[in-house]
Amino acid sequence: MLRRFRLEEPETIAEASELLSRFGESAKVYAGGTELLLAMKEGLVQYERLINIKKLQNLREAKADDGMISIGALCTHHELETSPVLRHKLPALHRLEQNVANVRVRQAGTLGGNLCFAEPHADPGTLLTALGATMVAEKASGRREISAEDFFVDAYETSLQGDELLTEIRIAAPEEHFRSAYLKFGYLERPSVGVAVAFKLNGGGLTDVKIAVGCAGPSPRRVREAEALLNGKSKEEAQRSLAQAGQVAGRASQAISDLHGSQDYKEHIVGVLLKRAFQSAAG
Amino acid sequence: MQFKKEVEIRAPREQVWNFIWDVDRFIACVPGCKEAKTIEAGKKYAATMVEKVGPFKVEFPTSIEVLERDELNHIKAQASGADNKIGSRMKIDLDVHLRDQNGNTVVGFVANVDILGKLAALGHGIIKRKADQVLDEFAQAVKQRLEGNS
Numbered sequence: 001m002l003r004r005f006r007l008e009e010p011e012t013i014a015e016a017s018e019l020l021s022r023f024g025e026s027a028k029v030y031a032g033g034t035e036l037l038l039a040m041k042e043g044l045v046q047y048e049r050l051i052n053i054k055k056l057q058n059l060r061e062a063k064a065d066d067g068m069i070s071i072g073a074l075c076t077h078h079e080l081e082t083s084p085v086l087r088h089k090l091p092a093l094h095r096l097e098q099n100v101a102n103v104r105v106r107q108a109g110t111l112g113g114n115l116c117f118a119e120p121h122a123d124p125g126t127l128l129t130a131l132g133a134t135m136v137a138e139k140a141s142g143r144r145e146i147s148a149e150d151f152f153v154d155a156y157e158t159s160l161q162g163d164e165l166l167t168e169i170r171i172a173a174p175e176e177h178f179r180s181a182y183l184k185f186g187y188l189e190r191p192s193v194g195v196a197v198a199f200k201l202n203g204g205g206l207t208d209v210k211i212a213v214g215c216a217g218p219s220p221r222r223v224r225e226a227e228a229l230l231n232g233k234s235k236e237e238a239q240r241s242l243a244q245a246g247q248v249a250g251r252a253s254q255a256i257s258d259l260h261g262s263q264d265y266k267e268h269i270v271g272v273l274l275k276r277a278f279q280s281a282a283g
Numbered sequence: 284m285q286f287k288k289e290v291e292i293r294a295p296r297e298q299v300w301n302f303i304w305d306v307d308r309f310i311a312c313v314p315g316c317k318e319a320k321t322i323e324a325g326k327k328y329a330a331t332m333v334e335k336v337g338p339f340k341v342e343f344p345t346s347i348e349v350l351e352r353d354e355l356n357h358i359k360a361q362a363s364g365a366d367n368k369i370g371s372r373m374k375i376d377l378d379v380h381l382r383d384q385n386g387n388t389v390v391g392f393v394a395n396v397d398i399l400g401k402l403a404a405l406g407h408g409i410i411k412r413k414a415d416q417v418l419d420e421f422a423q424a425v426k427q428r429l430e431g432n433s
Contacts, residue, residue, distance in 0.1 A: 028338070042401055043369060045338050118337065120409065155409050156337020218412060258408030 002041050008051045013165055017139040019051050021163040027051055029165060031074060034101075034109035035117040059112075059167055064089055071169040073112025077101075080111060089173055092180040092196070092281075093131070096123050099184075112166045118219060120155045121190035121260070126214030127182040128169065129222050130196035136168035137161075145170070148220075155218035177202040181281035183273045184215065191215045192260035195249070195273035197281055205234040211245070211274065216266040217254030225252065226274070235282055242278055246271025284411050288392045290422040294429045296381055299388040300355045302429055303379060310347060312424035314417055325349065332364060332373075336413050341366045341402060343373055356381055371400030390425065394418055 008027070010016040020027060030036060030050040039045045053059075059072035062083045069089055071080070077100045080086055086094040100106055100114070100123055114122050115135065125148065133148040137160055146159055153159050160166060174180070180198035184191035193216045199209040209227045214220035226245040230238040250267030257263045292299055303309050306328050307319040319330040328347040333340070343364030351359035362375040373396065380391040396414050403410070 039339075042404060044401055044404060045340075046368075120406075154337070155412070156339065218409065256408030256412055258406055258411070260408070 001043075002037070003043075003046060005040075005047055006049045008049055009055055010051060010053070011055055011057075013056060013138050013167060014140040016051055016053055016056065016165055017163045019049070020165075021140070023049050024162065029053055029116070031113040032076060032109040033113075034105045035113065035119055053165065062086055064173055067173050069171045069173050071111060071171075073115075073166045073168060074110050075112075077106035077109050077111065077114075078103075081106060090131070090171065090180075092182050092198075093124075093127055093171075096127050096182045100124070101190075111169060115151070115169070116158060116160065116166050118152055118154075118156050118158050119190075120218050121186075121192075121215045123182065123184060123191065123194055123214070125152055125220040126194045126212045127180070127196040128171070129212035129214075129220045130182075130198040130210045131171050131180060132198070132210060134170045135166055136170060137164040138167045139164045143167075149222045152219035157219075175200065179281040179283070181277040183277045183280065185269055185273060186215070186260060188260060190260075193253070193255075193266050193269040193273060194220075195270055195277050197274065197277045199230070199281070201235060201282055205232060206230055206238050207232065211249055213249050213253040213270055215260075216270060217256055221252060221254065223249045223252040230278075238278070238282075242275045243271065246274040249274055284396045284398075284407075284414060286392070286394045286396065286415055286418050288394075288418050288422045290390050290392075290426050291384060292388050292390060292426050292429050294388055296355055296383055296388045299381060299390060299429060302425070303358060303381075303390075306347070306349065308428075309425070312421055312428060314420040314424070322346075325352075334413065334417065336405060336409060339402075339405060341369055341371060345373075366400075366402075369401055371398065371402035373398050390422070392418060392422060 008019050027049040028047045030052050059074040062071045062085045064085050077097050080097040128148040135146045135151045137144050151158050177200045182196040184194040186192040194214040196212045200207045209231045211223045211226045226249040229241045229245040250270040253270050255263045255266035307321050310319040310330050315333045317331050322329050330345050332343045332345050343366050345362050345364030347362045349360050358379045360377045365372045376395040378393040382389050398410050
């Protein structure tokens with residue numbers, strides 16, 4: 001059962017940040033509530049105050065300008081799965097959003113909430129890591145940018161400070177030869193493994209390869225060692241190196257044996273998904 | 284969940300044994316342990332364990348019982364506690380073995396950890412990883428404390 005709590009409704013980011021600062025661990029930011037309220041109903045966490053940030057302005061739009069794609073942290077998954085900007089500019093993220101959890105979660109859950117809760121089996125963090133996304137964190141006294149790679153610290157832990165809010169996710173608008181894909185696999189409610197690849201592919205071969213693995217371990221991880229095996233190679237050469245890159249990525253995933261599968265199994269699936277994600281992106 | 288750790292300590296076996304047998308100091312090396320105290324010397328001890336995974340925090344008032352003791356070689360202990368706020372229980376069976384190696388002492392820990400109740404909703408993998416981290420830090424804290432004293 002949900003215990004009583006006080007609902008604060010700040011109208012500006014500065015007000016929200018001040019509330020977080022004043023009430024510390026007894027308060028929590030509340031956006032879509034799809035993860036937080038479940039945990040509170042279960043009695044796993046208790047807060048005296050929830051800080052409802054849904055009334056904050058300008059955090060609910062996905063737009064493209066100045067070579068950047070900007071996604072407001074309060075965009076729901078449904079708004080993103082129906083966003084023309086994402087569909088045209090970032091089809092991999094668009095497809096990912098179409099497949100987040102279920103329709104009820106997509107209607108209420110926000111991208112920002114998903115990232116901040118940092119549930120290990122969440123999808124978006126992995127692809128955003130491979131896309132080289134930047135998280136914008138704001139508080140009363142200023143703002144800073146955190147790379148997606150540095151944003152995820154551990155299971156349920158991000159590098160946001162106690163009084164900071166995630167307000168925006170920024171991704172460089174893809175150039176002409178940019179390709180990306182995200183694939184996941186699982187047989188329970190949440191995925192067991194998620195793999196994302198992004199690269200540029202033109203006549204000269206592959207450049208700027210980024211590979212990220214998620215869900216298998218505590219948090220999304222970029223795997224530079226696997227990227228190095230593909231970077232600078234022709235498509236055909238890269239295909240021959242995929243098995244090795246998959247093994248490297250599997251080991252780097254920090255896979256944990258649990259109900260979603262054993263460590264060995266998950267590491268193997270990382271390799272399978274990497275191969276398929278690469279084929280899907282490279283065409 | 285079973286965990287095994289070994290840590291080599293630059294100290295003679297007797298000194299290591301004396302430290303381990305100073306149970307409330309030994310327990311205090313567990314990260315997140317507060318208020319370790321002796322209830323019945325050599326047999327029963329109490330402590331409060333506080334652990335955190337992201338926003339999830341548990342506080343287990345824990346009772347520790349020494350079940351077996353083989354001078355300079357082995358201690359077997361059991362710790363159990365419950366967090367009524369979250370509705371979770373934990374039980375740890377701990378075996379600590381000592382042996383000599385190159386003039387140093389190797390301390391081996393074997394811990395069987397059971398977590399029951401709502402906390403299990405976090406997922407077996409996350410809890411296992413956390414317990415593994417805690418045991419790792421515990422082993423390192425014991426090493427530091429002893430080598431710092433030697």
